Amino acid sequence: MENELACIKQALDGSDDAFTQLVETYQKPVYNLCYRMLGNADAAEDASQETFFKAYKNLHRYDMKRSFPTWLLSIAAHYCIDQLRRRKYTAFSMDDEEHAELPDIEAINPEMEAVRRQGNDQIYQLLDKLDSTDRAAVVLRYWHDCSEVEISEALSLTIPAVKSRLHRARKALASLWEKEYAQTNLERSPYESPAF
């Protein structure tokens, strides 16, 4: 955290190396958000590069009292929402070579990891059908562990609006899941409800 602030201050003083260090640190969360929002690797790469460039240009506007990663993610979310609004994004192809369903070699249980990835790919296809702001709220909440307050700051929404959007999105995802995958997942009954 102190190192982060030091980097920001150095970057504000004109050090590109310090800013590059911030890029190195936050490239993964920013890229992941863009990927979940836009749906393919090339668009996500462009959007995350653009996000960092916008952050570089507007660093003097960053309020040091706020969380830097949340600020970055909010730039990325707004950029992606704008992109999605500008063009009706074509459906993401799951044949994308870069993201084929390969088990993570670092995972403790490769089979479990493959199942987890499959679930993520399935949910990802459904996310694509949500409204762009709802999608951003879901990605920030579940992929980036952002609180409702952070999401409200990032997306310029009120906290009740965030809660309502998250509820609506989960219900919509459940309906879509029921429609798309209920048959294929019939044998695997969901006994591990988070409500238990």
Place this chain on the structure above:
Amino acid sequence: MNHQPFEEWLLEDQHLDPQQSKLLQEHLNGCSYCSALVKVDQVLNNPVMESPSQGFTERFKIKLEKEKKLQRQRLLLGIGLFGFLALILAGYIGYQVFTNWVVSPTSAFINLITWLAGFSAALETFGSVGLVLINIALGIIPLPLWLGFFIGGFLLVLLWVVTLRKLAYSVQVRRLT
């Protein structure tokens, strides 16, 4: 099928007692929507993070350099264009000064006085015409209508200012975040 209170329990991530858990399990066995809700929650709570391909930071450095170069070029172009226009303007003014003041200072002075006098006369005429028109309008249009007109105008201006501020604020928020 009635999903309540099970849907609410799931959406609110409520802690359930054994009796409620049993009821929920029974409901889940026969309800594909609530089962899907549980499955979606399971998947969302185990997210897979995607990473950019190797060399992201290097690519950013290259982009940054390119953008900076582009900005420098734009700045130079702007300065060049401004300088060129300033030169043309300076040439024109210099030519005017030379032909009027250097060749015949008296006629240039007379021209200036004439122009100033004309301008002042025009202002006075517009003022007089305006006053006459206001006097006519005051006589024709009744006072309540005038009041309505001014209040309406004030409200419209107020609405315009509020809308502008609100729009500007939301754009600012989007730009800042």
